[in-house]
Amino acid sequence: MNQDFIRLGIIGIGNMGSEHCRNIAAGKCPEIRITAGADLREDRRTWFRENIPEPVEVYESGEDLIHSSDCDAVLICVPHYGHEELAVSAMENGKHVLCEKPAAVTARAARHMCEVSGKTGKTLTFMFNQRTNCLYRGIHDVLSSGEFGKIKRMNWIVTDWYRTQKYYDSGSWRATWAGEGGGVLLNQCPHQLDLLIWLCGMPVSVTAVCHEGKWHHIEVEDDVSVYLEFPGGATGTFIASTGELPGTNRLEIDCEMGKIVCEDGITKCWKLPQNERDICYGSDNPWFSIDPAAYVLRTDGQNPQHIGVLNAFAAHLLRGDPLIAEKEDGLRETILSNAIYLSGWTGKPVTLPADESEYEQRLKEKTAGSALKTGDDITYNTNHTGTGKKDS
Amino acid sequence: MNQDFIRLGIIGIGNMGSEHCRNIAAGKCPEIRITAGADLREDRRTWFRENIPEPVEVYESGEDLIHSSDCDAVLICVPHYGHEELAVSAMENGKHVLCEKPAAVTARAARHMCEVSGKTGKTLTFMFNQRTNCLYRGIHDVLSSGEFGKIKRMNWIVTDWYRTQKYYDSGSWRATWAGEGGGVLLNQCPHQLDLLIWLCGMPVSVTAVCHEGKWHHIEVEDDVSVYLEFPGGATGTFIASTGELPGTNRLEIDCEMGKIVCEDGITKCWKLPQNERDICYGSDNPWFSIDPAAYVLRTDGQNPQHIGVLNAFAAHLLRGDPLIAEKEDGLRETILSNAIYLSGWTGKPVTLPADESEYEQRLKEKTAGSALKTGDDITYNTNHTGTGKKDS
Numbered sequence: 163m164n165q166d167f168i169r170l171g172i173i174g175i176g177n178m179g180s181e182h183c184r185n186i187a188a189g190k191c192p193e194i195r196i197t198a199g200a201d202l203r204e205d206r207r208t209w210f211r212e213n214i215p216e217p218v219e220v221y222e223s224g225e226d227l228i229h230s231s232d233c234d235a236v237l238i239c240v241p242h243y244g245h246e247e248l249a250v251s252a253m254e255n256g257k258h259v260l261c262e263k264p265a266a267v268t269a270r271a272a273r274h275m276c277e278v279s280g281k282t283g284k285t286l287t288f289m290f291n292q293r294t295n296c297l298y299r300g301i302h303d304v305l306s307s308g309e310f311g312k313i314k315r316m317n318w319i320v321t322d323w324y325r326t327q328k329y330y331d332s333g334s335w336r337a338t339w340a341g342e343g344g345g346v347l348l349n350q351c352p353h354q355l356d357l358l359i360w361l362c363g364m365p366v367s368v369t370a371v372c373h374e375g376k377w378h379h380i381e382v383e384d385d386v387s388v389y390l391e392f393p394g395g396a397t398g399t400f401i402a403s404t405g406e407l408p409g410t411n412r413l414e415i416d417c418e419m420g421k422i423v424c425e426d427g428i429t430k431c432w433k434l435p436q437n438e439r440d441i442c443y444g445s446d447n448p449w450f451s452i453d454p455a456a457y458v459l460r461t462d463g464q465n466p467q468h469i470g471v472l473n474a475f476a477a478h479l480l481r482g483d484p485l486i487a488e489k490e491d492g493l494r495e496t497i498l499s500n501a502i503y504l505s506g507w508t509g510k511p512v513t514l515p516a517d518e519s520e521y522e523q524r525l526k527e528k529t530a531g532s533a534l535k536t537g538d539d540i541t542y543n544t545n546h547t548g549t550g551k552k553d554s
Numbered sequence: 555m556n557q558d559f560i561r562l563g564i565i566g567i568g569n570m571g572s573e574h575c576r577n578i579a580a581g582k583c584p585e586i587r588i589t590a591g592a593d594l595r596e597d598r599r600t601w602f603r604e605n606i607p608e609p610v611e612v613y614e615s616g617e618d619l620i621h622s623s624d625c626d627a628v629l630i631c632v633p634h635y636g637h638e639e640l641a642v643s644a645m646e647n648g649k650h651v652l653c654e655k656p657a658a659v660t661a662r663a664a665r666h667m668c669e670v671s672g673k674t675g676k677t678l679t680f681m682f683n684q685r686t687n688c689l690y691r692g693i694h695d696v697l698s699s700g701e702f703g704k705i706k707r708m709n710w711i712v713t714d715w716y717r718t719q720k721y722y723d724s725g726s727w728r729a730t731w732a733g734e735g736g737g738v739l740l741n742q743c744p745h746q747l748d749l750l751i752w753l754c755g756m757p758v759s760v761t762a763v764c765h766e767g768k769w770h771h772i773e774v775e776d777d778v779s780v781y782l783e784f785p786g787g788a789t790g791t792f793i794a795s796t797g798e799l800p801g802t803n804r805l806e807i808d809c810e811m812g813k814i815v816c817e818d819g820i821t822k823c824w825k826l827p828q829n830e831r832d833i834c835y836g837s838d839n840p841w842f843s844i845d846p847a848a849y850v851l852r853t854d855g856q857n858p859q860h861i862g863v864l865n866a867f868a869a870h871l872l873r874g875d876p877l878i879a880e881k882e883d884g885l886r887e888t889i890l891s892n893a894i895y896l897s898g899w900t901g902k903p904v905t906l907p908a909d910e911s912e913y914e915q916r917l918k919e920k921t922a923g924s925a926l927k928t929g930d931d932i933t934y935n936t937n938h939t940g941t942g943k944k945d946s
Contacts, residue, residue, distance in 0.1 A: 314798060319709055321808065326833065329840030369761070371781060371789070377834060387781050387789055389763060397763070397779060399791050406706060406808045407830045408846060410815075416713065416798045423802075438799045441718065442769065448721030454800060511901070 179239035265492030267343035294470035311418030322409030345382030372506030377405025571631035657884030659735035703810030714801030737774030764898030769797025
């Protein structure tokens, strides 16, 4: 693009949309100018008018914004089920798209979005802001370099997504099959599932147990245990919950050349002088043992989160710089998530990609039995810029 | 017993048997006197004669010892499949029994041993020496006291059982279905499975994936991932491997009142000021968060391991003092282990207790296809007295 900044329309000015508005309005994204905003609710439109510098256009619906605004790109921050229609419409109307995670509820929807991006030539990317965290970038670099050899196993305990009942009562769509299409897996975990794929590769099969309404009065799952298998033979476990306090966020990756553990804001590495596979078959010692010193993985300390994704998006449109995540990453995360649900619902291992029709049929049954809650939808003025637990 | 010490016969003077001999001969068990020993191999009998103070009787077989020696009790240290017959014979011939872990390969065998103990009135107990570790005793005390409320989840990664191919090549019976009846679960993990039951209670169901010969040229499993459910609704994962270096031994127990993590030789606790269940339904904060300071669980620092089990056994026989583990603990561990195998073999969740006939039928099929290895059986002069990784 032959311009100094991109003109961005924001669709959905709730929790996340308003957060992005604040960041951009505060000058943290110098290559982005907010030129339009849309929300179904008047109080949010009022907030938007009062907080975003003129000139801005304000619309009641995303479709109105897409058709009337001449912005370059839209940022989609509406509930998951609305992603596909808005993203497709935006791209078909000449606008690039940055969409909140997850890409969509169903892999079919995410695939459709990717196809439209390919067809229209419009950029499509997703808010996988945890990829900007230096801890995960550091692990990605180390694993990509090959210095730890092949991965044998990963265990990720992600139980620091604590939510009270009040959280689930704050929106009528929240934690319902009809309104959200899932629980902790779909709302909180897309980041970790995306990172899991980014760091360890796409699993070939999953076996999951999803407990619905275990810790809260909700109809969707709030407690998940998954066993994963990867193409190269590596295995993994993924544990998530919104009902544990204080939770844990501990990622362990065991490799042929040692192990990597990320917890409490640091990544520790234990590096072997030799490939374990060679030790196994080469050593004369039945109980071979070694205790390599742990070292802290050095990083650049940068963790720009949403701002990093926004700035990369602008730089990509303006100069072709790399995005934080490709559109296929959004699709992959949805494929993994759908497979975990299907395994949880059927009680059986699921080979990836899951049978989309079966997944959708079962989701439809869940949705048919879903009770959208009554009550006011509340927009919280939360700070999502940090790296802490609220970052969803 | 109206005497100052028990007279102990040791059956099997291999790795573990000779270790116990050394400890007792070194005066670490003042209430135990070794009065007899049995081993099929002459070199071991010779070692026994040369290392155990007179008077001792030496036998070629455990049955000979049981029938001819007038010892008060026997310590059974032969491969697992031999436990039942020797223990039953010993009890029926008036001798108390301390048996190496696991109690037996099959729950049916372990139950038979328990029944004979009940019928004969002879004491039966097992070498669950990890129960003497102050770390696990400390956790047991805290959980039993109720101050952490109900357990919600446990995750145990036990991948510090590293073994090279040389280990598996060191005995023709090792790591074969015919000779040992299992791999890492049966040989290395009985301690952790027993502790898991002791600390968290008996699971009601398990779903397991057992990879056979994944990291070694063996026919049994060396890599196991288990998902567990407990009667109160708690869930868990249990991960074990002999193919990871450096491995991990990390036990996390999440409770209503906080969490407990045991790793690297210390147990850390995070204690909530209030039950999480009350916070969940009582707090007005959707993203309630709390960061209680971790404290190290204080222990008595004692970790007598095998010596502790031996001394408790003697004190029980002499004065009725409590054992380290009851006979039913050995049975329970075997029931859990059998269920994990059956789940792994069938690829389905298994409710405890597993169908014993189905388990045994499948084990029989495995055994029929088993190839006992050729080669010399090697007895390693290992030090098993510590708390380290060799302690099996």
